[in-house]
Ligand SMILES: Nc1ncnc2c1ncn2[C@@H]1O[C@H](COP(=O)(O)OP(=O)(O)OP(=O)(O)O)[C@@H](O)[C@H]1O
């Protein structure tokens with residue numbers, strides 16, 4: 001489903017290369033975990049997948065369902081089924097959350113050639129999704145993410161993911177900031193989305209999340225490259241021994 | 252040598268002076284009123300204000316008012332649906348008030364033409380300050396409007412909507428409202444039409460002790476009209492006024508706001524939205540006098556500028572010597588969406604008391620790219636996402652009004668503007 005080939009990317013503003021020859025393949029139905037030290041380029045990779053303009057791809061390609069997405073803008077990528085749950089979701093004052101959800105859901109439907117949702121059906125879907133994530137509807141009456149606590153923002157990201165039903169889900173440190181109960185609830189939410197035609201990429205620092213959402217593959221990102229890939233035992237190994245060994249092997 | 256260098260009259264000045272002679276016999280008014288009209292036309296004869304006059308620095312009326320249309324007796328404006336359903340509508344169509352008016356308990360409505368004829372409207376016709384060009388224009392020509400009296404203690408559950416609607420030509424209208432002690436009301440001032448008119452409109456509001464009023468000015472003139480407006484208010488003891496001004500139209504617009512807190516504990520809030528497009532000029536000028544101690548005011552203005560539009564906000568706050576414990580805050584934020592548009596902000600604080608808290612801030616920004624990215628990353632195309640963010644920028648000010656019916660009504664006006672200019 002996702003094939004990243006020898007990807008090089010830099011920051012547009014100052015030309016610093018962050019992603020330096022990265023290769024990664026994630027198949028449909030697969031849950032892939034990406035781990036790696038702070039500053040290794042995990043969030044940058046997720047932004048590049050989503051099409052953020054602050055980064056520029058200088059070499060290599062990203063194929064999604066066999067097609068390059070490099071020429072697509074963020075909205076086109078999203079309507080083609082790519083979803084990024086942000087590490088730091090933005091607060092957008094003045095944009096009503098419900099209005100935003102309605103527009104976003106209907107854009108997805110438009111891309112699939114479906115009619116816009118009727119209001120009662122829309123409300124029902126939002127209510128059901130919010131209930132499953134233990135979210136208070138009152139929160140959704142506020143402007144988008146404004147004043148949400150760290151954990152509430154993460155839940156709101158997963159709520160959006162549930163409602164937009166993407167095919168490729170990228171979760172950037174969704175677990176950080178969540179309390180123990182919320183971690184379970186959010187993990188259940190993600191697990192419910194597991195399906196043979198959906199791929200999930202989980203960026204995390206902690207084995208704890210991977211106990212709830214069991215990955216099929218684990219990849220270590222370091223200095224803009226995937227330096228080691230393995231199965232879920234690799235995450236356990238990292239948890240026990242840290243990154244030093246893996247980095248040493250690669251060097 | 253030329254000693255008297257009186258500049259030549261502009262076509263607009265000449266047209267106004269000629270129109271006054273023509274109209275004089277048609278204008279209502281007793282002796283006092285007619286004398287004030289004479290004074291007013293004398294002020295116009297000495298010339299429309301230019302940029303050399305400080306309060307008109309950004310709006311050189313003499314230059315900008317290239318011509319004025321003739322009065323058009325055939326112009327036929329039609330009343331429109333109020334922005335909040337169920338409002339009591341008082342229409343002024345082409346400068347003429349209606350004889351068929353809704354009755355509201357605790358509210359007495361008089362046609363202004365009658366109050367001009369019997370002279371009871373005369374005291375309100377005096378100019379304020381020395382450069383009151385809008386007041387002069389209006390006093391010279393005003394023929395009608397309304398005077399609304401809301402009796403002490405009356406709490407209205409539906410808004411009163413004053414509609415000033417034009418269909419071309421010239422209209423000069425006055426809207427006076429007295430709100431009695433402890434009374435509570437929402438008043439909508441609608442300014443709209445479809446012609447290339449010259450409109451002058453003066454609103455006067457008197458707030459009794461403890462009165463609580465939300466006044467909404469919704470200006471949606473066509474981009475061919477000249478709209479010169481004034482809103483003047485006096486706030487008595489513990490009176491509370493929330494003034495909301497939305498400019499979403501007009502070719503040449505000047506909205507003056509003159510507010511005086513004359514009673515302790517008075518509270519004034521100004522919220523303004525200027526939606527500026529095309530080749531237009533919009534000037535909002537406020538003069539706020541804190542004349543007594545323990546009064547508060549906040550002003551927040553949000554502007555969206557596209558095309559070649561030009562906007563101005565001048566906010567002058569005078570804190571008089573005895574007005575200790577004044578609390579005044581002013582902010583003016585602009586979202587600039589085109590390179591050719593511009594917005595000028597001029598805050599002025601004149602503080603003669605020493606124990607006061609006053610502040611102001613002005614910003615000019617573009618759309619936040621990270622916000623745009625977030626919305627697009629959810630599949631919302633760029634144009635729609637930009638629209639959402641621009642609307643959000645101004646909607647924040649509307650939502651503060653905290654009254655669902657009003658918020659919805661204003662957001663609908665906002666949507667209308669975005670559909671036309673998005
Ligand atoms: N827009 C930017 N401007 C400047 N530096 C940037 C920018 N984006 C990324 N970087 C730098 O690139 C490197 C990788 O950052 P990135 O956020 O991708 O790391 P990460 O692996 O997600 O780290 P963490 O685990 O702390 O979230 C960091 O050194 C970061 O400072």
Ligand SMILES: [Mg+2]
Pocket residue numbers: 042043044087172173
């Ligand atoms: Mg990160």
